[in-house]
Amino acid sequence: MTKPRLGVPDLGIGVGLRVPHYRHILSQRPALDFFEIISENFMVEGGKPIYHLEQVLEHYPLIQHGVSLSIGGPDEPEPSYLARLKQLVRKVKPAWLSDHFCWCGVPGAHLHDLLPLPYTWEAVERVAERARRIQDYLEVPFALENTSSYMTYTSSEMSEWQFISEIAERADIGLMFDVNNVYVSAYNHGFDAREFIRSVPHERIVQIHLAGHTNLGKYIIDTHRGHVIDEVWELYRETIRLSGPVSTLIEWDDEIPEWHVLAAEAEKARAARNEALGLSATPSAGEPAPARAPAAPHGVNHSGRHGGPRELAALEESSLGAAIAE
Amino acid sequence: MPNRASRSGPNAGRSELTELQHWVVRHLQQLRALPRDPALSLEAADRLTGNERVAPVEQIEIYREQFWLRHTSSLVEDFPGLGGILGQADWERLVESYLQAFAPDSWTLRELGRRFPEHVARHPELPHHQLCCDMARLEWAFIELFDAADCPPLDLAKLGTLPPNVLETGQILLNPALRLLEVSYPVADLRMQLLESRRNGHAGAGVQIPDPLAQQLVLYRASDRRLYHRPMSPEAFSLLSALERRLSLVAACEHALQAWPEHAERLQQNVAGWFQAWARCGWIVDVVPGPASEAGPPRS
Numbered sequence: 001m002t003k004p005r006l007g008v009p010d011l012g013i014g015v016g017l018r019v020p021h022y023r024h025i026l027s028q029r030p031a032l033d034f035f036e037i038i039s040e041n042f043m044v045e046g047g048k049p050i051y052h053l054e055q056v057l058e059h060y061p062l063i064q065h066g067v068s069l070s071i072g073g074p075d076e077p078e079p080s081y082l083a084r085l086k087q088l089v090r091k092v093k094p095a096w097l098s099d100h101f102c103w104c105g106v107p108g109a110h111l112h113d114l115l116p117l118p119y120t121w122e123a124v125e126r127v128a129e130r131a132r133r134i135q136d137y138l139e140v141p142f143a144l145e146n147t148s149s150y151m152t153y154t155s156s157e158m159s160e161w162q163f164i165s166e167i168a169e170r171a172d173i174g175l176m177f178d179v180n181n182v183y184v185s186a187y188n189h190g191f192d193a194r195e196f197i198r199s200v201p202h203e204r205i206v207q208i209h210l211a212g213h214t215n216l217g218k219y220i221i222d223t224h225r226g227h228v229i230d231e232v233w234e235l236y237r238e239t240i241r242l243s244g245p246v247s248t249l250i251e252w253d254d255e256i257p258e259w260h261v262l263a264a265e266a267e268k269a270r271a272a273r274n275e276a277l278g279l280s281a282t283p284s285a286g287e288p289a290p291a292r293a294p295a296a297p298h299g300v301n302h303s304g305r306h307g308g309p310r311e312l313a314a315l316e317e318s319s320l321g322a323a324i325a326e
Numbered sequence: 327m328p329n330r331a332s333r334s335g336p337n338a339g340r341s342e343l344t345e346l347q348h349w350v351v352r353h354l355q356q357l358r359a360l361p362r363d364p365a366l367s368l369e370a371a372d373r374l375t376g377n378e379r380v381a382p383v384e385q386i387e388i389y390r391e392q393f394w395l396r397h398t399s400s401l402v403e404d405f406p407g408l409g410g411i412l413g414q415a416d417w418e419r420l421v422e423s424y425l426q427a428f429a430p431d432s433w434t435l436r437e438l439g440r441r442f443p444e445h446v447a448r449h450p451e452l453p454h455h456q457l458c459c460d461m462a463r464l465e466w467a468f469i470e471l472f473d474a475a476d477c478p479p480l481d482l483a484k485l486g487t488l489p490p491n492v493l494e495t496g497q498i499l500l501n502p503a504l505r506l507l508e509v510s511y512p513v514a515d516l517r518m519q520l521l522e523s524r525r526n527g528h529a530g531a532g533v534q535i536p537d538p539l540a541q542q543l544v545l546y547r548a549s550d551r552r553l554y555h556r557p558m559s560p561e562a563f564s565l566l567s568a569l570e571r572r573l574s575l576v577a578a579c580e581h582a583l584q585a586w587p588e589h590a591e592r593l594q595q596n597v598a599g600w601f602q603a604w605a606r607c608g609w610i611v612d613v614v615p616g617p618a619s620e621a622g623p624p625r626s
Binding site: 040043044045046047048049050051068070073074078081103104105106108109110111112113115117118120122123126150151152153154155156188189190218219221310 | 340341342343344346347348350351354355372373374375377378379380382385386388389392393396397403429430431432433434435436471472473474475476477502503547551
C-alpha cells in the first residue's frame, strides 16, 4: 500500500461485484484486491442482496459506487436516499464512496440515467456545495466520476475537465476517474482525450474505472460491454504516469463473461499499471481486444445496466412451499 | 456567481440550469422519436450543440431511446409472468401507457412496478384481464418479499416467559417477508410454468391459460432466502389475515369464525397446531404483550 491520497489508500486492482459471479466468488474466493458494489443494489432491507453482501464483506474490501444520487439535479438529493446510503456505508465501511458528475431527473421524475450537466458556473456552484455537504454527512471520503455523454449544451462556459476540476477543488473531494468515459466523450464530442487527462488535478484521483464500450460509428455508447480497447489502455497508462498508483477497477456490466475472462482483464490492468509505474517491464497480459462490429443502436443500453443484472425476484421462480400444518 | 433565474413566463423563478433540466426531462419521456418533430429540431439546436456527426435533436434522442429501453426492460424483468400471458403487442401497449401514466419517480428501479398492478386493473380491455390483475399483484408481492427485512424466527423460550393472557391481548407479529394474496386463478403455478418455458427457450409457447380457481395464497421468503407460495384453506387464510392486521390470536380466531362459520369445527380443532407450525416455519416471528389492534371487519 502506498502513500494515501486525500486519506484514501491504493487498494490495487479490483472488479465490479456482479450477480453472475457470486457463486464463484463465494465458493472459490479468487485472489483479487477489492470489489466495487453499486450502492443502490444493496440499499434494501434484507434477503439475498444483504446476505451476499455480508458474505463477500467477510473476505474482501468493498468500495461503494452510486448511480442515483443526482447531485446536479434541480432539487437537493433526497434525504431518505442519503440516510439509506449512510446506513450502507456503516455496514460496508468503504475506504471511499463515489457517484457521478451528473443529474438523474427533476422533482417527480427520476430517469435512472447519468445525464450530463452543462459546464456552467451555476452548475459548478450547485454541485460543489452539495458535494462538500454530502461528504461531511457520510463521514467517508467522497468522489465524483466524469460521465460518458452523448449531448453537449450550448450554455456550457468551460470544458468538461475544467468543470470537474473546479468542483473537486471547491468541494475538496476526490475524482473517480473513468478513462473509458474520457475516450467515449472525446470521440462523441471531438475533444482531445489526452488534454483532458493532463488537465485534471491528478492528486485528487482516488480511483480509476476501465471498461469496454460499443462503437456505433456516429457515436460511442458506454455499454460496459467487452474488453477494454487498446486506445483506452494507452490512456490509462498515461493517467497512471501522471497520478501515480491509484486503485483501478474493471467494470463489465453487459454480456458479462465468465469469471476467468474478467479476472484476466483485471490482471491486464495490473500489468499496465506496473508498466506505467516502471515497476515491471512485463508486457500487458491477457487476450488482445477483439475487433468489434458496430452493434445496432436498438438494444444498446448505456446506463440502466450499471451494476449488471439486478439480483431480483423475477430471476427465480417461487416454489410450492412445503406442506405447513393445515 | 448567483443562480440566474428566468424572469417571466410559466417557469419564472427557475434558474437557467433548472429550466434546461425540465426541458430535457420533458422530451426524454416522449414516446415518439424526437427527430420527427421539426419544431423540436429547432428548439434543440438552441439548447444543444450537436456536432458534425450528430445533430442536436439526435443527441437528445439518444437519451430518449435509452429512457424507454431501460424502463421497459426493467418491467420485463420484474413481471415475466404477466408478459407471458400477454402477447408482445398488448404487453408493449400496456408498458408504454404505464410509463406515461406513472413516470418513474424513485431513485431505485426496484420501485418501478409499484403501481403496475393498479394500472393493469384499470385496463379491462386486456385479454384475460382478471388473470392479468392476479399475476401483476403476485409478481409485485414477490418483488417486495425478495428483499424485505430479515427477521429471526419466534423464540419459543420467550413464549414461556410472557404473561398468561398474552395470546388474548397481545399482538402476533408476522414475518415482514410474508404476503397474503387472494386470487381468482392459480397464478403462482402458471408463473412457474411460464418461467420454466422461458428457461427452455420456448417463451411461454404451449403453456395453457388455466381455468379460474379461487385461491388464498401465502407468499413467503423462507430461511433459505428463496421465495415460496402455498395455497391455504379459507379459514386458515382468514386467521392469518387477521393476525396481519395485528389482532390478538383470540380476536383473530373470532374473525375467522365469523367469516367461515361452516368451518368452525375445523378451525377450533386446528388453530393450536397452525400456530405452532407457523411459528416453526418462521411466519410468526414474535408475540408482543400490549393491546392488539381494534377488531376490524374480517378480510374474507
